[in-house]
Amino acid sequence: TGVQACALPISNSGIPVYLLDIVPHAVKDNGGGRSVVAKTAIDRMLKTDPAPFMHKKAASLVTPGNIEDDLEKLADVDWIVEAVLENPKVKHDLYQKLEAVRKDGSIVSSNTSTIPLSILLEGQTERFASDFCITHFFNPPRYMRLLEVVKGPKTRQDAFDTVSAFCDRVLGKGVVQCKDTPGFIANRIGTYFMAVAVNEAIDGGLTVEEADAITGRPMGIPKTGTFGLIDLVGLDLMPLISKSLLSTLPADDDYRRIHRDNALANKMIADGYTGRKGKGGFYRQTKTADGRRVKEAIDLSTGVYRASEKATLASANAKGLKALVETGDKGGAYAWRVLSQALSYAADLVPQIAEQITAVDDAMRLGYNWKAGPFELIDQLGTGWFAEKLAAEGKAIPHMVKVAAGRPFYKVEGSKLLFLGTDGEYAEVKRPDGVLLLTDIKRGSKPVTKNGSASLWDIGDGVLCLEFTSKMNALDADIMAMIRKAMGIIGDGKSGPYKALVVHNEASNFSVGANLGLALFAINIGLYPQIEASIADGQQTYKALKYAPFPTVSAPSGMALGGGCEMLLHSSAVQAHAETYSGLVEVGVGVLPGWGGSKEMVIRHLANKRRPGGPMPALSAAFEAISTAKVAKSAFEARDMLILRPTDGITFNKDRLLADAKAKALELAANYTPPQEPEIR
Numbered sequence: 001t002g003v004q005a006c007a008l009p010i011s012n013s014g015i016p017v018y019l020l021d022i023v024p025h026a027v028k029d030n031g032g033g034r035s036v037v038a039k040t041a042i043d044r045m046l047k048t049d050p051a052p053f054m055h056k057k058a059a060s061l062v063t064p065g066n067i068e069d070d071l072e073k074l075a076d077v078d079w080i081v082e083a084v085l086e087n088p089k090v091k092h093d094l095y096q097k098l099e100a101v102r103k104d105g106s107i108v109s110s111n112t113s114t115i116p117l118s119i120l121l122e123g124q125t126e127r128f129a130s131d132f133c134i135t136h137f138f139n140p141p142r143y144m145r146l147l148e149v150v151k152g153p154k155t156r157q158d159a160f161d162t163v164s165a166f167c168d169r170v171l172g173k174g175v176v177q178c179k180d181t182p183g184f185i186a187n188r189i190g191t192y193f194m195a196v197a198v199n200e201a202i203d204g205g206l207t208v209e210e211a212d213a214i215t216g217r218p219m220g221i222p223k224t225g226t227f228g229l230i231d232l233v234g235l236d237l238m239p240l241i242s243k244s245l246l247s248t249l250p251a252d253d254d255y256r257r258i259h260r261d262n263a264l265a266n267k268m269i270a271d272g273y274t275g276r277k278g279k280g281g282f283y284r285q286t287k288t289a290d291g292r293r294v295k296e297a298i299d300l301s302t303g304v305y306r307a308s309e310k311a312t313l314a315s316a317n318a319k320g321l322k323a324l325v326e327t328g329d330k331g332g333a334y335a336w337r338v339l340s341q342a343l344s345y346a347a348d349l350v351p352q353i354a355e356q357i358t359a360v361d362d363a364m365r366l367g368y369n370w371k372a373g374p375f376e377l378i379d380q381l382g383t384g385w386f387a388e389k390l391a392a393e394g395k396a397i398p399h400m401v402k403v404a405a406g407r408p409f410y411k412v413e414g415s416k417l418l419f420l421g422t423d424g425e426y427a428e429v430k431r432p433d434g435v436l437l438l439t440d441i442k443r444g445s446k447p448v449t450k451n452g453s454a455s456l457w458d459i460g461d462g463v464l465c466l467e468f469t470s471k472m473n474a475l476d477a478d479i480m481a482m483i484r485k486a487m488g489i490i491g492d493g494k495s496g497p498y499k500a501l502v503v504h505n506e507a508s509n510f511s512v513g514a515n516l517g518l519a520l521f522a523i524n525i526g527l528y529p530q531i532e533a534s535i536a537d538g539q540q541t542y543k544a545l546k547y548a549p550f551p552t553v554s555a556p557s558g559m560a561l562g563g564g565c566e567m568l569l570h571s572s573a574v575q576a577h578a579e580t581y582s583g584l585v586e587v588g589v590g591v592l593p594g595w596g597g598s599k600e601m602v603i604r605h606l607a608n609k610r611r612p613g614g615p616m617p618a619l620s621a622a623f624e625a626i627s628t629a630k631v632a633k634s635a636f637e638a639r640d641m642l643i644l645r646p647t648d649g650i651t652f653n654k655d656r657l658l659a660d661a662k663a664k665a666l667e668l669a670a671n672y673t674p675p676q677e678p679e680i681r
Contacts (some may be wrong), residue, residue, distance in 0.1 A: 172652025415444020513562025
C-alpha cells in the first residue's frame with residue numbers, strides 16, 4: 001500500500017514510474033508471475049472508487065516489477081521511494097541492495113510514517129546518507145495534500161530542495177518541513193488527539209455518535225468525527241502506529257500517559273471488525289429480514305451493536321469553539337477535556353517537532369483536513385482564556401502558550417498576516433514563489449465592487465478576479481449582474497486600467513450550478529416569467545462574456561457543475577486544478593442546460609478532429625454527454641469530455657492555481673482577439 005501511495009501521485013503527473021513489490025512465497029517461476037503483487041495492485045487501483053488514478057492513461061505509466069529481479073532498473077532513475085514494512089531491519093536490508101545499484105546523485109527517500117530518520121540510517125554508507133531523506137505521503141495520496149519532508153544532518157541540501165520543489169510544483173503537495181522526531185507532525189498530534197477522544201468518550205459515558213458529533217464539525221474537523229475516522233483508517237492500523245510511537249517517544253512524552261490497551265478494540269480487530277475495509281468497525285451496515293440496510297453502532301460499554309441514533313446534544317450545534325466548550329451539557333464538557341489535552345500537547349511540541357507554529361497548523365489542515373490547526377484553534381479560544389482555564393484546573397501551561405503571554409498566535413497588521421515565533425516575536429507568513437492566494441489579496445485590500453453573491457478584486461497587473469460568494473457558490477441573478485459589471489469595468493481591455501478577467505474562488509467548490517432553490521420556489525408559486533427571464537439572463541450574460549474584447553480565464557477547483565461548467569465552456573481559457581469535477585448535470589434533476597452549455601458542447605464536438613465526418617456524430621456525442629449527466633472526475637477526464645480544450649492548462653498545486661490563471665490571462669491579453677460570432681449557423 002505504501003509503495004502504491006508513492007507511485008500514484010507521480011504517475012498522475014505524467015511521469016513514468018517503476019512499481020516494485022515483493023515476490024510471493026508461492027511463486028517459483030521466473031516469468032511475469034513473480035511481479036504479480038505489483039500487477040494486481042495496478043489492476044485493483046483501476047477498479048477502485050474513488051479512483052486513485054486521475055486518468056486511466058496514468059496507469060500505463062506504472063511499470064510493475066519485483067524487488068528480487070528488477071532492482072537493476074533503478075540504476076537509471078532519479079528518485080527512489082521506499083515504502084516497505086515499518087520495520088527498521090527490513091528497510092536497512094533493502095537500502096543496502098539499493099546502494100549497490102543506484103547511480104550517483106539519485107535521491108532515496110522513505111515513506112515511513114513513524115520511524116525517525118536517524119534510525120533508518122543506522123549502518124548505511126556516507127554516500128547513502130547524503131542522498132537520503134523522508135517523504136511521508138498521506139493516504140489516499142491522490143486526495144490528501146500533505147507531504148511531510150525530513151532531512152538529516154548529512155542530507156545534501158540541493159537534494160532535499162529538489163525533492164521538496166518537485167513535490168510542490170509537479171505533484172501539487174503541500175510540503176511541510178518537519179524535524180526528525182517520532183511520528184513527525186501530523187501523526188504525532190493526530191494519534192494523540194484520537195486516543196484522547198476515545199478515552200474521554202468511554203470515561204464520560206458518551207456514545208460513539210455523540211463523540212463524533214462533538215469531535216467533528218463543531219471543532220472544524222471532518223464530519224466523520226473520531227470513531228468514524230478510525231473506521232476509515234482501519235482499527236488494525238492504530239495499534240501499529242501506537243507501538244511504533246511508544247518505541248521511539250521520549251520517556252516523559254504525554255502520549256505515554258494517555259495511551260491505553262483498549263480491550264474492546266482488540267476484540268473487534270480479532271473478530272474482523274477492522275473498519276470500513278472489514279466487516280465494520282465502530283459503525284457497521286447490516287441487512288434486515290426484508291433486505292433493508294441499517295446502520296448500527298457499537299456500545300462502548302458492552303461491545304454490542306445497536307441501531308445507530310442521531311446525537312441530540314445541544315453542544316453539537318454550538319456556534320464557535322468557545323461556545324462549544326462552555327455549553328453546559330456533557331458534550332461541552334467532553335469537548336473541553338479533549339481539546340485541553342490535545343491542544344496543550346501540540347503547543348508543547350514546538351520547537352521540538354517543527355521550527356514554527358505555521359508548520360504544525362499546515363500539517364493538521366493538509367493531513368487531517370482540520371479547518372484550523374492547533375494554534376489557530378487556541379486563538380479561537382483566546383490564549384489568555386486558555387491559560388487561565390488550564391491553571392484553574394491545576395493543569396500545566398504549555399510552552400508556546402507561555403510564550404504567547406495572552407497575545408494571539410496570529411494577527412494581521414495592515415495587509416500582512418503575522419505569526420508568533422518561538423522567540424516571542426511576530427514574523428510575516430511568507431508564501432513560496434509562484435503562490436498567489438485570494439485570501440492574502442482580500443486581507444490587504446477592498447473589493448473593486450461587490451454585491452450579495454459576488455465580488456471583484458484587483459489582483460494586480462491589470463487583472464480583475466471575479467469571486468463567487470453565495471452558498472455553495474450557486475449561481476444567481478447577482479452573479480450574472482456582477483459578470484456584466486465586470487465587463488463594463490474592463491471595457492475594451494485596452495484603454496482602461498484592466499485588461500483581463502479571472503474567475504476564481506478558494507471555496508471547496510468552484511460552483512455547484514444554478515440556485516435551484518430559487519427556481520423551485522418560483523415554479524411552486526407559478527412565476528414562470530421569472531424562470532424564463534433567468535434563463536435568458538444567463539444565456540445572454542455568458543454569450544456576451546464569451547465574445548467580450550478581453551480574455552476571461554476560469555480557474556476552477558472542486559465541483560464545477562451545471563451553470564458552473566457552463567462558465568468554463570464560455571471562458572476564453574481555463575486553468576483548472578487537477579482535482580476539478582465538471583459536467584452538465586442538469587438532466588439529473590429533470591431539466592436541461594439552459595445557459596448555452598448544450599450549444600457549447602456541440603461546438604466542441606464539431607471542432608473535434610478525431611470525430612467521424614458529418615454533423616450527426618457530433619450532435620450524438622454532445623447529446624450523450626448531456627443526457628447521461630456525466631461528470632469528469634478530474635481535469636484530465638474533462639479534456640476527454642471536451643469540457644477542457646487541449647490548450648487549457650492544469651495546475652496540480654491548488655495554492656498555485658490563481659497565479660497560473662493570472663499568467664494565462666496576461667498572456668492572452670497581450671494580443672487578444674475574441675472568437676468570431678456566430679459559430680453555429
